[in-house]
Amino acid sequence: MEKSGSLFRNRRLESFLNTSSNPTVKEAPKVLVKEEAGQRPRASATADVYVDDDGWLPTLISVVRIVVCFVSMMFTTFIWALIMILLLPWPYERVRQGNVYGHVTGRMLMWILGNPIKIEGAEFSNERAIYICNHASPIDIFLIMWLTPTGTVGIAKKEIIWYPLFGQLYVLANHLRIDRSNPTLAIASMKEAARAVVRNNLSLIIFPEGTRSKNGRLLPFKKALLIPFITQQPHLQGFVHLALQSRLPIVPMVFTGTHRAWRKGGLHVRPAPITVKYLEPIPTHDWTADKIDEYLKMMQDLYVKHLPESQRPLPSETPRISSKS
Template structure:
């Protein structure tokens, strides 16, 4: 049953993504139009995930999100949070690899949607160029979403936060919104399996601007990791109680609290 539900969801998800991106091509005329299409894609994807795969996504702590431009620092375990955060932040912009702009169709939306692309071929200049692009986005009221570890990490894997987040925090001078989650337990990064249950995305109290860079880096990592570990512990218990096995790569990692 799990395999069939996962297969059904994946087919519906990729079909819906293709249809929405194709029908939404006229929205490429403006950033506002692109964001509307992205929010529709997010809502449709979450609906399919809930009603086809049996995976509900719960947003906690939305009252902690301050108004106006933000630096959003989110734990990254899965593709799930990428689409889910589109629904929450009305003026979102992602920090992403420049290579993603070359993806047919989707790359057009990334480019026209005002995403902040990192050009790693620029070497030491990449950071200053990213800061400049991020500053323009924030000046226009964007909630800039960053995955501090740079790539998806298995649930419970030792943290690997990069320094780019703290550089942005100092350069932008806006509040930082930490985001904890346990999505990787339900939508694995290297698997097509979608486990039923309740995935949680939790918005923690924001961190005000003005802290020294090293102090901020330690604080944001500690907050996100502690909250994510707590969510993963409860998620693992729920999955075990429902009789679902955890993938081999996740089982030992989920007990890691370092």
């Protein structure tokens, strides 16, 4: 089943989404640059820029794509909610079906949006691990739904059950929830979540920045955990704490270009190229609690190394470890 899940996510990527999953690809993804005002954009293989085309026709097409995405997502959510109800006696199978929902829905939404995608490091895409990724666009959500392996769970506040339809599907899919009513209960819930991950051979997905970047540039990694998919409210313990408790390796996923494709606070999706790069898993079996800041800095530096210049922090904004929750 694990192999079939991986094949489901990666097979026919080139034909379906104009994607390459070859980890050794050296060429830069094409970007669109205007030759002159009023002319149609042309392709450039080297520029780290993307110039918007905000004419009425691209804007109208973007609105149509977003509406189709919303309607399509509601349809698949309803279908999988029915499947989950039938699988109530089998909790782990519900986790797997939740991932299948994500693979189908995320891939479908990216196809509707139409952005060219390149995938690198696909050989690391089916590890049992803690997956982390930079976050600068709603598109990041679609990508992690599609590209994280079968057996991956998110962690959300227990109140998520009140989110219409999606919240109920989240609970039915047996994803993890924690009690944030007070710090003691929150910490206990996080520890229990880590034990559940180990006990059921699951993976996790986390945004280490703790919020979405407004301009695509990397933000400081936080010691507090961001709930993926649902909210920008962090918890008391972050991915390093979860790694210390679970001893799972960490697989960084580096997203490039999503901030240009769909900007924070906007409703205009642009045909900017996107790259998803899986980095080699980082073992955590020998990590110790007294070096948490060092591990966070190491992970931040790794992202800075692999991000393009346009997404690296400015010299005056070099990421520092954040302990804020």
